[in-house]
Amino acid sequence: EAGVAQSPRYKIIEKRQSVAFWCNPISGHATLYWYQQILGQGPKLLIQFQNNGVVDDSQLPKDRFSAERLKGVDSTLKIQPAKLEDSAVYLCASSFDRNTGELFFGEGSRLTVL
Amino acid sequence: QKEVEQDPGPLSVPEGAIVSLNCTYSNSAFQYFMWYRQYSRKGPELLMYTYSSGNKEDGRFTAQVDKSSKYISLFIRDSQPSDSATYLCAMSLYSSASKIIFGSGTRLSIRP
Numbered sequence: 693e694a695g696v697a698q699s700p701r702y703k704i705i706e707k708r709q710s711v712a713f714w715c716n717p718i719s720g721h722a723t724l725y726w727y728q729q730i731l732g733q734g735p736k737l738l739i740q741f742q743n744n745g746v747v748d749d750s751q752l753p754k755d756r757f758s759a760e761r762l763k764g765v766d767s768t769l770k771i772q773p774a775k776l777e778d779s780a781v782y783l784c785a786s787s788f789d790r791n792t793g794e795l796f797f798g799e800g801s802r803l804t805v806l
Numbered sequence: 807q808k809e810v811e812q813d814p815g816p817l818s819v820p821e822g823a824i825v826s827l828n829c830t831y832s833n834s835a836f837q838y839f840m841w842y843r844q845y846s847r848k849g850p851e852l853l854m855y856t857y858s859s860g861n862k863e864d865g866r867f868t869a870q871v872d873k874s875s876k877y878i879s880l881f882i883r884d885s886q887p888s889d890s891a892t893y894l895c896a897m898s899l900y901s902s903a904s905k906i907i908f909g910s911g912t913r914l915s916i917r918p
Contacts, residue, residue, distance in 0.1 A: 792903065798849050
């Protein structure tokens, strides 16, 4: 079974530039999550989708971050404009549904903002 | 005060030792308790999952939850160099998959 795929693995940008990350969840998983993991910290949930609808985006900085999950499969997370404090690993995860089971994480996209 | 507190380590022990990793939490309503293992430059993977209080054993790993003390533990017996990783405790009010709050992780190194 293929795992959660993410790209790019690494990205370096200047502050105020924009960046987009892509995630393809495990086939059949209805729930998709984007987490932010700053160095030395645990992952923090940014947004959760159930199929193509947003379930929770309470911790998403909406003035600069956006995410979509068209057709309920792939998802894209965008940051525009980036700030220095956005330097982190952006982890995508999926689960069969939001009430049971476990999270399966991708390897993450490491962002460095200079 | 953070909702979930975890000693960041690093913790270094010799191969074969018993390892004890711990977390404390402040929200008594948490019901789902998990331990994730994260290797360097990889995503976290679920190691153990417990609902409410009690113990759970899986091979060399034992997870304990003491809700009265708001304290959870992970024990690793006969530790191996391949156990070297960061261990993240995690918990949730609602389910094993939603609104999970992670600890900051303990970095563990097993010396051959």
